Amino acid sequence: MPAAGLDRAITCVIVPFMIFRWPAAPLRAFALLNLALMSVVPSTFVASAAAAQSPDPAQDIEAIARASGTPEIPGLKVVWLAPWGDVSEAHPWHNIIVHQTEGPPGSARGGAQAQAKNPTRRGVTVWVETDGTVYWAVPETLVPTHGDGANRNDNKYIDNAATFHQVVGANSIGVEFAGNYPDVRRGATEAQVAAWRILVKVLRVRYRIPQNRVYAHNWIDFKDARYCEGCALATLARQWGE
Numbered sequence: 001m002p003a004a005g006l007d008r009a010i011t012c013v014i015v016p017f018m019i020f021r022w023p024a025a026p027l028r029a030f031a032l033l034n035l036a037l038m039s040v041v042p043s044t045f046v047a048s049a050a051a052a053q054s055p056d057p058a059q060d061i062e063a064i065a066r067a068s069g070t071p072e073i074p075g076l077k078v079v080w081l082a083p084w085g086d087v088s089e090a091h092p093w094h095n096i097i098v099h100q101t102e103g104p105p106g107s108a109r110g111g112a113q114a115q116a117k118n119p120t121r122r123g124v125t126v127w128v129e130t131d132g133t134v135y136w137a138v139p140e141t142l143v144p145t146h147g148d149g150a151n152r153n154d155n156k157y158i159d160n161a162a163t164f165h166q167v168v169g170a171n172s173i174g175v176e177f178a179g180n181y182p183d184v185r186r187g188a189t190e191a192q193v194a195a196w197r198i199l200v201k202v203l204r205v206r207y208r209i210p211q212n213r214v215y216a217h218n219w220i221d222f223k224d225a226r227y228c229e230g231c232a233l234a235t236l237a238r239q240w241g242e
Contacts, residue, residue, distance in 0.1 A: 065205035076198045077132065079109075081116040082139045090140040093207040095172035096200065096214045097124075097147060098230030098237070100180050100188075105130040108178035112137040120144055124174030126199070132191030134199055146174040148221040157219045157231065167213075167220045173203060177233065185227045193236065200237045211238055 064071050066087050070080040084090075101107060112127040112135030119138040122145040127135040138144055147169040153160045177196075180186045188196070200214060214237040216230035223229050 061201060061205055065202045073198065073202060076134060076195055076202075078134045078136055079112070081112055081135060081137045082119075084136075084140060087140075087206055090207065091143055093140075093171065093173040093209065094213060095167050096203055096209055096237075097167070097169075097172045097174050097217055097220070098215065098234045099124060099146065099174055099176045099217050100184075100229050101176050101178045102181050102184050102224075103178050104181045105179045107181075108133070108135055108176070111135075111176065111178065115144065122146065124176040126173070126175045126203075128175065128177045128192050128195055128199070130179040130189045130192060132189070132195035134195055140173075143170055144174060145169060147172065147217070148223075150220045152219070152221050157216070157228070160220070163215065163220045167215055172215070173207065175199070175203075177230075180227075184224065187232055193233070196233055196236070197240060200240075211241065214238055 060074075064073055068084050068086055070078070070083045101111060103111065106129070108127040108129035111123065115121065115123040115125075115127070115137040119142045123137075124144055124146050125136070125138040125140065127137055129135070147167075150163050150165050150167045153164045155161075175196075177188050177192055179189060179192070203209065204211065204214075214234050216228065216232075216234035217223055218228045218231055219234065
C-alpha cells in the first residue's frame with residue numbers, strides 16, 4: 001500500500017481510539033496489526049470456503065453412475081435407447097466383456113437399434129461407435145446373448161482357472177466396439193478409447209465390478225486367430241486403475 005494510503009488507513013483505525021488518549025506508538029502498532037489481519041483473514045476465509053465447495057470427482061462419478069433414468073455423463077455422449085432403472089433391481093453383473101464387431105464405421109448405431117428391438121438376441125448391452133458415441137441398447141435387467149461359454153482354458157492371455165465356464169454372458173455385461181472392418185486388426189479409434197476410459201469407470205462403479213473382472217472376449221473364449229478381440233481395450237481398462 002502507498003505511504004499516503006497507509007497513513008489514511010492508520011488514521012481511520014487510530015482516530016476512534018484517541019478519545020481514550022492512548023499513547024501514539026502503541027496505537028500505530030495496533031493499527032498496523034489490524035490492517036494486516038484485514039488483508040489476510042478474508043483471503044484465508046475465501047480460500048477455505050472455496051476448498052470446501054470444490055466438488056469431489058469420486059463423489060460425482062458415484063452419484064452419476066448410481067443414478068436412474070438418462071443421466072448426463074461428463075465427457076461421454078450417450079444415446080439412451082433404454083434408460084437406467086433402479087440399480088438395486090439391475091441384473092447382477094459380475095464382469096465386463098469387451099467385444100469388437102468386425103463391422104464398418106457407423107455400424108454401432110444400427111447394431112444397437114436392432115438390439116433394442118430384440119434385447120436378448122445375440123449382441124450386447126452397450127455399443128460404441130468410432131466417433132466415441134455410446135449407445136445403451138438394452139435395459140439392464142435383461143441379458144443379451146454373447147460370449148461362447150468361456151470355453152478357453154489354454155492360459156494363452158490370462159490364467160483361465162478363474163474364467164473357464166465361469167465368465168459367461170449370463171453374468172457379464174457386454175460392450176461392443178464397431179469399426180474394425182475390413183481390417184479386423186485395426187484398433188479402436190482415439191475417440192473410442194477416450195469414451196471407453198469414462199464408460200468402463202461408470203460400469204464398474206454402477207455394478208461394483210472389480211478392475212480385474214474386465215475381460216477381452218479373446219481372453220475367455222477361443223476366437224478368430226487373426227487378431228485378439230478386445231484385448232487392447234481390456235488391457236487399458238486394467239492399466240488405468242481406479
